[in-house]
Amino acid sequence: MKTTTAFPQASRSRSGWLIAISLLLLLAMALISLGVGPVSIPLETVWQWVLQRESQESLSEFTILSSLRLPRVVASLWIGAALATAGVGFQCLFRNPLADPYVIGASSGAALGVATSVVVGGTWSVAGFNPTSMFAMMGAIATVGLVFVIGSSRRGTSSLTLLLAGVAVSSLANALVSLLMFVHDGQKTMVILNWLLGSLASSNWQTLPAVLVLSTAGMFWLWMMARQLDAYSLGDIASQSLGLDLFRLRLSVVLAASLATAAAVSTAGVIGFVGLIAPQIARLLVGTRHTLLIPMSALLGASITLIADAAARTVVAPAELPVGILTAMLGCPFFLGLLLRRPRTYSRPGRRGG
Template sequence: MGHGVVLAGLCAALLIIATLAMGCGAMPIRAEDVLGALLRWIGAHPAQGDDAIVLSLRLPRVLMAALAGAGLACSGAVMQGMFRNPLVEPGLIGVSAGSALGAISVIVLGGAASVGWLGSFGVTAAAFAGGLLTTALVYMLGRRRADIATLLLAGVAINAIAMAGIGVLTYMASERQLRDLSLWTLGSLGGTDWRRLLAAAPWIVLSLAWLPLHARALNALLLGEREAGLLGYRTRPLQRRLIALTALATGAAVASCGVIGFVGLLVPHAIRLAWGPDHRLLLPASALGGAILLIGADTVARTMVAPAELPIGILTALLGGPFFLWLLLRARDGGVRA
């Protein structure tokens, strides 16, 4: 199956699930009414009926889910290619926890959660810094000993350190801040509005636009750093760019939605099993698949126990945990190349 056909099919699936998601909720809205609201908004026509529900509440939430899912899944695909290890993803190796620690530090110590645009960008910047630091640390450990056990144990240690820091900050937080911190500990898209979306979107879009340009280089890295160098790629600057871009996408996603695990593991691996390891297809397909997965998971999270809302991190863990165990069993039997 050609790359164009695969990507066209995923784009169609994304549009369908996004339309259905905007129609689901405490007040169900038909798909044709959702499309009508979007067309009136695009054409700057007067709003009608339930347009405010679609445009003010559900559209920014669906867009945030799409961007966060795409950023996490694409980052996972890049990390797996860079480390040449299919069990690597931002949550498992501590990148998401590092980003969460950075974001929570700004919220508790700086009170930035309530200062509008400046606070939103400050939280995103701190999450990026935390994700960048942990990504660089894991990369250095991976270069010293590139095997599954080392990376997973490093991830356990980094997660433990980050969670200890989060625990200290949670102890220091006020009651109002504690309510905000629940977003980062369990993952949630609740309360997403246009301000939060616009604070995170530029960084995720930048990463998603830039990462696929390195697809051929990632294909070369699969052969090894020495072989990639012989093919004409400057591996050190390339790896530094990839680390920065994945940290940027992960940090922005975590700053906006909290720690949502296993998206970066589940989606790229499923795409790789279905259509192969070529990063020219794997990266854009992972971005689309991640968007589809997170929109679907968020729709289930806000409708399963309505009027309450289930943290989305719980759902992705329920999906990704068994999948990760299956991958470990395959690795043990020699089915996964470390």
């Protein structure tokens, strides 16, 4: 979007630089993280691989980079970005900084889908999806759809009814997952549990394209709505007075954010905290204007997931930690620190000095 030129916009042009620098940093981190893992690959070799200078001694390392590390790094970038963007969408929709991508049931729905597929079994595959990711995505979309239908049944939606419907349906789905885990044997329970903890270990070139396309579509859709989200953030009456169709906006945000979330959970399971803290940090850095906030959040979400996943595959190598544990362990203290030194913007209206 074109920024206004006639007006002095010192702080906003700084934001543009911030985003550009973050993007460069992220690319650098992505390159470095390619070398990190159970088999450590020196940066030189990674660079040789980027330039496609093959040599005999590095052949096996090249194979690791191309078929194992690269899909995994790409998946972590896109999944982190998708979760963060969905987080921005839901936080704006509910006008609540504590909302996250799973707030209206995407994760519980996906978990129920996975639990069902594990219990039912099967090894078929459609469009590069294995049954687990397929069921996860269907579960997420079905739950969010159900929540939206319930939340909007009484003459138009309000964000509060949506939120409450989400909480109720999520609890039901979680209860069903627990029930399935309780009545089945240990091995199946372990599979479900592993998925619930979140992991990028199963990323591969077969499932990646679908995930990239879906999450990118969701993120781009949200970014297209940036101006409407700005207006919506002023309140229902004000935004309607500006000509905003509240029902359509809410529906679009739920669909776009859920699409991005469903794509992410279907491959990586439930990765917590990224969608909650990335938008918070981005808001402190570039403010609440969504044209800038969405890309900044996406970059931060991608960085957090990238770092967490690199740590997940090295901390206890050759074994792996679930990445969801790491994002929560790294994210929690950071988030608390932020909360304690946050200016009182969310707690009360009024002056903060100019």
